[in-house]
Amino acid sequence: MAAESNMITQQEQSFIKKYIVREKQERYLAFLSHAQNRRKFIEALYHFTDFKWELMQEIKGPDETHAIVDKLKSYEHIINCSVISTDTNYDGKLLPVREAIQKVVGIEGSILIFGAAEVIYYEGEAPKRRYISV
Numbered sequence: 001m002a003a004e005s006n007m008i009t010q011q012e013q014s015f016i017k018k019y020i021v022r023e024k025q026e027r028y029l030a031f032l033s034h035a036q037n038r039r040k041f042i043e044a045l046y047h048f049t050d051f052k053w054e055l056m057q058e059i060k061g062p063d064e065t066h067a068i069v070d071k072l073k074s075y076e077h078i079i080n081c082s083v084i085s086t087d088t089n090y091d092g093k094l095l096p097v098r099e100a101i102q103k104v105v106g107i108e109g110s111i112l113i114f115g116a117a118e119v120i121y122y123e124g125e126a127p128k129r130r131y132i133s134v
Contacts, residue, residue, distance in 0.1 A: 007092060008032040011082035014117035019133065024050045032084075042086055045109035046125040056122070059130040065105055068112075068121050071132055072097065078115035085110040 008029065016028050028050070031041040059067045072078060081100035085091045086109030095103070097114065104110050105123065112121040122131045 007035055007038065009082055009092075009094070011094075011113045011115075011117060012084065015082075015084075015111070015113045015120060018117050019051055019055055019120060021050050021052055038091075042084065042091065042109065045084070045086060045111065045122075047129075048122065048124055051122070051131070055133055056131040057134045058128065059132055064121070064123070064130045064132075065101055067132055068101055068105065068119075071119055072114060075115060075118055078118060080115070082113040083110065084113070 012032050013029065016025050016032070020028055028041055031037045079097060080094050081097050083090045083093045083095060083100060083104055085104060085107055087104070087107045090100075090104050090107070090110070100112050104112060105121070108123055108125045108129075110123045114120065120133045123129065
């Protein structure tokens with residue numbers, strides 16, 4: 001995780017503004033902007049409820065990787081993925097798409113932000129807490 005005091009990325013800002021309910025946006029932007037408060041946002045990811053759910057679709061079945069790859073076929077220009085995760089090995093990282101899918105999918109409490117938040121993947125605590133943007 002980056003040690004900077006202002007650590008929010010452009011991808012994270014775009015994600016918050018596009019996929020989070022309006023009444024929580026400023027609060028979450030502030031949380032992600034400061035290392036000591038970032039954990040507050042991340043700890044909520046296991047049971048996150050503040051998405052604009054009309055923009056999300058539950059992934060049914062055991063193969064979330066296939067659902068993500070299928071969704072990204074329409075977005076061939078996307079090469080990187082920003083990670084927000086309870087796993088400190090990956091939180092705050094910008095990873096190549098393939099690496100992010102291979103290493104982060106399956107980690108509860110994670111959000112993958114593809115490109116400029118054109119596609120996102122959310123994995124909460126099991127069971128049935130896997131969503132992809134529509």
